[in-house]
Amino acid sequence: MRIIMLGAPGAGKGTQAKKIAEKYLVPHISTGDILRSNIKNSTELGLEAKQYMDKGQLVPDSLVVSLVVDRFKEADCKNGYVLDGFPRTIPQAEALDTALNAISEKVDYAINVEVPDENIVKRMSGRRACLGCGATYHIQHIPPKTEGICDTCGNELILRADDAPETVLNRLKVYHDQTQPLIEYYSAKNILKEVDGVQDMKDVFNDIVTILEA
Ligand code: ADP
Ligand code: ADP
Ligand code: ZN
Numbered sequence: 786m787r788i789i790m791l792g793a794p795g796a797g798k799g800t801q802a803k804k805i806a807e808k809y810l811v812p813h814i815s816t817g818d819i820l821r822s823n824i825k826n827s828t829e830l831g832l833e834a835k836q837y838m839d840k841g842q843l844v845p846d847s848l849v850v851s852l853v854v855d856r857f858k859e860a861d862c863k864n865g866y867v868l869d870g871f872p873r874t875i876p877q878a879e880a881l882d883t884a885l886n887a888i889s890e891k892v893d894y895a896i897n898v899e900v901p902d903e904n905i906v907k908r909m910s911g912r913r914a915c916l917g918c919g920a921t922y923h924i925q926h927i928p929p930k931t932e933g934i935c936d937t938c939g940n941e942l943i944l945r946a947d948d949a950p951e952t953v954l955n956r957l958k959v960y961h962d963q964t965q966p967l968i969e970y971y972s973a974k975n976i977l978k979e980v981d982g983v984q985d986m987k988d989v990f991n992d993i994v995t996i997l998e999a
Contacts, residue, residue: 786811786867790867790869791897792898796905798869802869803920804993809867811867813867814866814869815870816869816871816873818919820834839947841947841959846880850880853871872967873964894997895977895978896993898980906953911923915938918938920937
């Protein structure tokens with residue numbers, strides 16, 4: 786099962802991708818998490834990517850595509866994966882298709898998690914992230930058991946610098962310009978599925994399971 790999660794920043798792609806990965810036993814591949822881990826470890830890729838991420842801009846396609854294609858080569862990807870935050874541009878989607886075609890594989894579903902812009906800024910200011918394990922919480926909707934501490938690994942939770950309201954507005958603009966065209970791209974391939982992301986997290990997941998098991 787090869788799944789792509791589409792949606793604005795903060796729509797809940799990561800939250801749902803983790804639940805899909807857990808239920809269907811496929812890896813959750815988040816380009817944002819991979820890039821943040823590179824920044825944390827001060828790799829060359831991390832240093833390059835950080836300049837873009839801090840401004841809410843996209844990291845250049847060439848850097849992200851090779852990172853994802855390398856990740857696919859790992860053994861855990863043989864039964865599929867759920868891609869979160871990739872592709873984010875038409876050239877990335879085309880590069881993904883080319884890479885999959887070469888090994889006679891294809892994407893099964895592109896799931897678009899729909900959340901209107903007006904809900905996004907509020908959601909992002911409440912997001913808290915764990916740089917230890919990639920878990921995500923929300924101070925109101927999905928709080929950790931102990932304030933400021935990750936339930937899973939015990940690391941401290943942070944408010945991502947790029948979740949500041951001004952940067953979120955910039956990311957939303959980038960989303961509409963560069964990522965939203967993917968909805969049409971996958972719709973034309975008849976693999977686009979839409980879910981209402983404003984619902985409670987459990988209801989969003991139920992809708993996704995219904996799609997995957999139809
Ligand atoms: P969100 O969870 O808000 O959707 P991500 O964690 O997926 O954000 O991404 C954070 C940042 O990492 C993006 O704003 C962008 O700078 C960079 N990034 C992540 N994935 C990609 C990608 N596929 N192409 C380009 N940049 C990316
Ligand atoms: P994305 O990966 O699309 O950027 P996240 O999964 O990180 O989005 O979710 C963004 C924020 O919204 C997080 O703080 C998360 O805990 C919270 N969140 C996710 N799904 C929901 C939901 N259905 N209702 C309310 N808050 C949610
Ligand atoms: Zn953690």
